[in-house]
Amino acid sequence: MKYGVIGTGAIGGFYGGKLAQIGKEVHFLFHRDYDHVKQHGLQVDSCDGSFHLDPVNAYRSTQDMPQCDVVLVGLKSVNNHLLQDLLPPLLKEDTLVVLIQNGIGIEEDVQKMFPKVELAAGLAFICCAKSEPGRVNHQCYGYINIGNYSCKNPSVIDAVVSDFREAGVDANEVEYFEARWKKAVWNMPFNGMTVALNTQTDLLLQNPHTMQLVKDQMMEVIQAAQACGVKNIDDTFADKMIDNTLHMTPYSPSMKLDYEFHRPMEIDYLYTRPIQEARKAGYRMAKLEMLEAELRFLEDIR
Amino acid sequence: MKYGVIGTGAIGGFYGGKLAQIGKEVHFLFHRDYDHVKQHGLQVDSCDGSFHLDPVNAYRSTQDMPQCDVVLVGLKSVNNHLLQDLLPPLLKEDTLVVLIQNGIGIEEDVQKMFPKVELAAGLAFICCAKSEPGRVNHQCYGYINIGNYSCKNPSVIDAVVSDFREAGVDANEVEYFEARWKKAVWNMPFNGMTVALNTQTDLLLQNPHTMQLVKDQMMEVIQAAQACGVKNIDDTFADKMIDNTLHMTPYSPSMKLDYEFHRPMEIDYLYTRPIQEARKAGYRMAKLEMLEAELRFLEDIR
Numbered sequence: 182m183k184y185g186v187i188g189t190g191a192i193g194g195f196y197g198g199k200l201a202q203i204g205k206e207v208h209f210l211f212h213r214d215y216d217h218v219k220q221h222g223l224q225v226d227s228c229d230g231s232f233h234l235d236p237v238n239a240y241r242s243t244q245d246m247p248q249c250d251v252v253l254v255g256l257k258s259v260n261n262h263l264l265q266d267l268l269p270p271l272l273k274e275d276t277l278v279v280l281i282q283n284g285i286g287i288e289e290d291v292q293k294m295f296p297k298v299e300l301a302a303g304l305a306f307i308c309c310a311k312s313e314p315g316r317v318n319h320q321c322y323g324y325i326n327i328g329n330y331s332c333k334n335p336s337v338i339d340a341v342v343s344d345f346r347e348a349g350v351d352a353n354e355v356e357y358f359e360a361r362w363k364k365a366v367w368n369m370p371f372n373g374m375t376v377a378l379n380t381q382t383d384l385l386l387q388n389p390h391t392m393q394l395v396k397d398q399m400m401e402v403i404q405a406a407q408a409c410g411v412k413n414i415d416d417t418f419a420d421k422m423i424d425n426t427l428h429m430t431p432y433s434p435s436m437k438l439d440y441e442f443h444r445p446m447e448i449d450y451l452y453t454r455p456i457q458e459a460r461k462a463g464y465r466m467a468k469l470e471m472l473e474a475e476l477r478f479l480e481d482i483r
Numbered sequence: 484m485k486y487g488v489i490g491t492g493a494i495g496g497f498y499g500g501k502l503a504q505i506g507k508e509v510h511f512l513f514h515r516d517y518d519h520v521k522q523h524g525l526q527v528d529s530c531d532g533s534f535h536l537d538p539v540n541a542y543r544s545t546q547d548m549p550q551c552d553v554v555l556v557g558l559k560s561v562n563n564h565l566l567q568d569l570l571p572p573l574l575k576e577d578t579l580v581v582l583i584q585n586g587i588g589i590e591e592d593v594q595k596m597f598p599k600v601e602l603a604a605g606l607a608f609i610c611c612a613k614s615e616p617g618r619v620n621h622q623c624y625g626y627i628n629i630g631n632y633s634c635k636n637p638s639v640i641d642a643v644v645s646d647f648r649e650a651g652v653d654a655n656e657v658e659y660f661e662a663r664w665k666k667a668v669w670n671m672p673f674n675g676m677t678v679a680l681n682t683q684t685d686l687l688l689q690n691p692h693t694m695q696l697v698k699d700q701m702m703e704v705i706q707a708a709q710a711c712g713v714k715n716i717d718d719t720f721a722d723k724m725i726d727n728t729l730h731m732t733p734y735s736p737s738m739k740l741d742y743e744f745h746r747p748m749e750i751d752y753l754y755t756r757p758i759q760e761a762r763k764a765g766y767r768m769a770k771l772e773m774l775e776a777e778l779r780f781l782e783d784i785r
Contacts, residue, residue, distance in 0.1 A: 377679070378780055390779035397772070467769035470699070477692035478680055 185249035193255025227319035284450025288330040328357030362406035370398040372436035383431035405459035487551035495557025519616040529621035586752025590632040630659030664708035672700040674738035685733035707761035
């Protein structure tokens with residue numbers, strides 16, 4: 182299988198890099214890091230074993246990339262409008278596009294742009310960040326769940342899962358809606374709260390007041406998911422997520438890094454959309470509505 | 484009538500100063516500003532006309548103060564435990580203690596300390612701050628509502644209202660519970676949100692997301708008040724408060740100043756207590772619970 186990676190930041194660099202490391206054919210689109218990677222290759226500093234790729238099938242433009250069987254999209258969701266131009270050169274009739282992004286409603290919107298393209302969600306459970314040009318820092322975790330949104334041929338999903346496993350990445354196929362909402366249970370409290378209170382995951386959980394707040398916000402996501410018809414997330418999932426986070430290295434989620442580095446925050450798909458979906462289903466995420474407003478304010482005044 | 488002022492900051496300085504200015508006998512307790520006021524007097528820079536008092540009946544200790552007919556308490560509510568020692572020297576059998584403080588549950592707690600003392604709430608609608616030692620800056624508004632909590636002799640309340648009016652302060656007697664909760668409608672959103680988002684009232688209302696959030700929080704206070712049995716605050720009161728604030732000078736509420744100057748914030752009476760009271764009555768102030776947690780976090784980590 183031929184892989185394409187659009188958006189080779191932390192996520193695209195790590196997952197694409199793992200596949201390339203075991204010899205899979207992976208074609209990477211770079212933006213600012215192109216020259217660096219062409220000269221020096223791609224470095225992945227990883228808690229599971231660091232590695233270096235050189236040479237890398239690196240491109241400045243998807244116009245120069247071959248058609249691929251699978252495209253991994255690691256763009257920030259705020260840039261998804263770019264897919265309109267970026268994606269077509271990589272598409273064959275049955276290309277699977279895996280959107281490794283956070284949020285609710287992403288596949289619905291990309292499907293509107295490309296009604297015939299087969300889509301899946303990639304839910305990356307990983308602490309990683311781009312530390313400098315051409316360099317990914319993978320701190321902990323790393324598993325990826327794949328949720329089929331509109332792929333007609335299940336064997337393609339199986340093949341992606343199998344390739345990831347061969348590359349040492351714990352991958353599993355999961356139910357799409359359940360997976361997207363489960364990810365939101367962690368994402369919605371921690372991404373926004375670390376921005377709103379200028380802190381990290383560990384301090385939020387050390388303080389009893391914000392620990393309870395995080396729990397309350399997680400329960401709002403679980404209840405929103407249930408209102409939207411996702412039945413397999415029960416209330417104990419919040420405690421499980423908190424417990425996992427307590428065992429993590431102190432962590433700045435991607436939105437915190439975006440805010441710190443004056444990049445746009447993914448408020449639309451991480452907050453506005455799930456809040457809207459829940460509201461349509463008759464449930465109000467009161468505390469997360471407040472967090473959304475705080476994030477909008479912080480983004481607007483800077 | 485003989486007045487005592489405990490806590491001569493912005494509030495005690497302004498209201499006590501207005502009474503002294505027209506020749507009422509007012510005895511002021513000072514803490515850090517004592518020497519300054521003894522030497523230079525008390526300056527009130529006011530939008531309604533500035534004035535200077537010199538000499539001032541200034542004291543370092545309530546032990547040296549005379550018994551008073553009316554005591555105006557302008558302490559921060561975080562220091563109310565000090566009343567145990569500060570108040571007794573000023574008390575006669577029928578002294579009225581007016582607690583010019585923000586929050587819910589204050590009179591209940593002070594009454595527990597002094598079961599026989601007659602209490603009233605003073606609700607100050609004023610933008611003012613102590614700008615430097617012995618100097619109060621009164622930006623706008625200035626009216627005060629007095630709510631009788633346990634005063635047996637209504638004519639004393641009448642006399643206080645009358646003295647304030649004579650001093651050019653718009654004063655009115657109001658129903659205690661309604662008045663405390665009405666004040667909370669403004670206080671709970673603006674005090675905390677200006678801290679949480681490091682901003683001022685005007686910017687909160689210029690941004691459509693935080694404007695809506697402030698409105699939502701005001702509606703939570705109104706619904707909490709209704710749950711607690713206060714019937715005379717209707718939903719239009721939120722719009723009225725927002726409209727008033729839109730016409731105010733950009734303002735940093737007292738909690739914002741406390742936070743900026745590393746003083747303790749009045750979280751207990753402004754947030755924890757009303758949230759508890761509402762919860763006991765079966766109503767949850769979801770967004771204000773979140774704001775309380777954020778404020779606790781900000782106070783704990785600094």
